[in-house]
């Protein structure tokens with residue numbers, strides 16, 4: 001069973017649509033009031049890419 005992405009707009013509780021992913025944050029936009037919703041849960045793909053990047057980026 002996959003995890004349901006149930007992030008809703010804090011202003012009107014409408015479901016946000018996926019907008020874009022930046023750093024480890026995924027952004028959603030509410031269609032009803034154009035509020036930008038930030039989710040802390042990164043997609044699995046971005047998470048693994050972050051790990052590979054940190055491993056090769058040694059000081």
Ligand SMILES: [Zn+2]
Pocket residue numbers: 009010011012013014030031032033034035
């Ligand atoms: Zn809204």
